[in-house]
Amino acid sequence: MGAIALPHVLRLERVPPLIAVAIWGSGLALRALTGLAVALYLLAFLPQTALFAALTHWCWHTALPLLATHLGLDGHELGDTAVVMPSFFLAASVLWVAFGIVRAARSVRTLLERGAVGTGPADSVIVGGADVLVAAAGISRPRVVVSAGALTAFDDEELAAGLAHERGHIARGHRFVFLCGELARGLARFLPGTRRALSELSFHLERDADHWALARRHDPFALASAICKAATPHPTMSSSGVTALSGGRVGERLAQLLDGRSTRLGSLRLRLLHVAASAMVLAAVGFAVLLPATAAAGLRQAGEEPELRHCMR
Amino acid sequence: MTALWRLGAGTVEQVRSALPARYRSAYTTVQTVLNRLAERGLLARSKQNNAILYRPRLSEAEYLSQSLRRTLASASSDARHAALAQLIGGLERDELSDVQRLAEQIARQREGRRS
Numbered sequence: 388m389g390a391i392a393l394p395h396v397l398r399l400e401r402v403p404p405l406i407a408v409a410i411w412g413s414g415l416a417l418r419a420l421t422g423l424a425v426a427l428y429l430l431a432f433l434p435q436t437a438l439f440a441a442l443t444h445w446c447w448h449t450a451l452p453l454l455a456t457h458l459g460l461d462g463h464e465l466g467d468t469a470v471v472m473p474s475f476f477l478a479a480s481v482l483w484v485a486f487g488i489v490r491a492a493r494s495v496r497t498l499l500e501r502g503a504v505g506t507g508p509a510d511s512v513i514v515g516g517a518d519v520l521v522a523a524a525g526i527s528r529p530r531v532v533v534s535a536g537a538l539t540a541f542d543d544e545e546l547a548a549g550l551a552h553e554r555g556h557i558a559r560g561h562r563f564v565f566l567c568g569e570l571a572r573g574l575a576r577f578l579p580g581t582r583r584a585l586s587e588l589s590f591h592l593e594r595d596a597d598h599w600a601l602a603r604r605h606d607p608f609a610l611a612s613a614i615c616k617a618a619t620p621h622p623t624m625s626s627s628g629v630t631a632l633s634g635g636r637v638g639e640r641l642a643q644l645l646d647g648r649s650t651r652l653g654s655l656r657l658r659l660l661h662v663a664a665s666a667m668v669l670a671a672v673g674f675a676v677l678l679p680a681t682a683a684a685g686l687r688q689a690g691e692e693p694e695l696r697h698c699m700r
Numbered sequence: 701m702t703a704l705w706r707l708g709a710g711t712v713e714q715v716r717s718a719l720p721a722r723y724r725s726a727y728t729t730v731q732t733v734l735n736r737l738a739e740r741g742l743l744a745r746s747k748q749n750n751a752i753l754y755r756p757r758l759s760e761a762e763y764l765s766q767s768l769r770r771t772l773a774s775a776s777s778d779a780r781h782a783a784l785a786q787l788i789g790g791l792e793r794d795e796l797s798d799v800q801r802l803a804e805q806i807a808r809q810r811e812g813r814r815s
Contacts, residue, residue, distance in 0.1 A: 487779035615803035
């Protein structure tokens with residue numbers, strides 16, 4: 388629990404993005420594993436506890452004959468349902484998230500295959516639209532897409548910096564981190580703070596792409612200007628197109644691009660952050676390794692337990 | 701682009717003449733803009749006699765289609781983010797005024813660095 392809470396306590400806005408991604412990503416992984424662990428505990432371990440036995444050893448129809456007969460309730464079935472339901476909800480949540488991502492990725496792929504207008508600068512794909520859009524689109528075969536509106540709105544430096552930012556997303560494999568983060572959210576939906584963890588992860592991935600672009604000698608002011616143009620609603624587009632997107636902190640990114648203080652940290656603080664990131668990653672990996680073994684042992688033990696004797700109707 | 705959609709295709713001078721008076725810049729300025737749009741893939745260039753003819757590579761309807769955003773309009777914001785990592789990332793509604801203020805500051809600073 389401490390490891391899950393740690394990213395929320397640390398101030399990570401201006402630390403090197405990879406450290407922040409490692410910490411928030413591990414935090415999300417720990418949340419997902421906790422979700423799985425809770426479901427497995429309810430499935431394999433809870434039925435073996437005295438409390439569970441005490442609650443379900445008797446049958447409802449003996450205690451509440453009228454109600455049980457009318458509703459067809461059975462104490463054992465209720466216990467089984469209570470044990471299985473969290474796992475069912477968890478599986479449904481993950482499937483729902485996965486379905487949404489597959490559908491969105493397929494829509495993007497279809498559009499790029501059929502609706503692309505032509506090839507733009509730096510091997511990008513031009514799509515229609517007067518709004519200013521520059522994006523890394525797709526999961527299996529990602530491409531940088533640029534809208535016609537962006538091609539007319541950006542000057543040369545802004546366009547180069549914006550395209551470099553998106554190439555950074557592709558080169559660093561951010562889409563896979565986004566995907567894992569999304570699936571982790573599906574598993575940890577019930578834990579408070581999960582949505583914020585995912586939003587912070589996205590924010591630091593954006594910062595990482597900014598750093599990737601700046602490392603290729605692009606002007607931070609040009610990148611900041613491109614971000615502003617992309618963020619400011621175009622007269623011909625509805626404002627909901629941009630503001631409906633959740634998470635992220637564009638103002639903070641712009642401030643970092645303008646003052647360039649993101650990585651000026653003391654060496655001691657930087658070292659401590661490295662230790663924290665390594666500890667978080669190790670904790671997540673350790674949890675991931677231990678969980679299946681513990682679950683298998685629990686399920687094996689559950690199989691060896693004598694069956695509960697239900698009362699006879 | 702609007703002038704070229706109206707003309708269908710045109711030389712620098714024809715495009716310049718088709719622009720409203722208040723946007724009518726110098727010949728070389730119009731030429732630079734047209735060349736830039738051609739290099740970016742929005743216009744096609746062809747030679748006609750001694751003049752260079754510029755022709756739009758996408759229609760006005762395509763330009764106004766907003767197809768990518770519209771395509772993903774029904775997807776949840778998280779699924780959209782996974783399939784489409786955008787330059788702006790995410791933008792909170794109350795951030796917009798801050799971004800507009802910063803945009804003005806950035807434009808001033810870039811102008812200062814150029815001069």
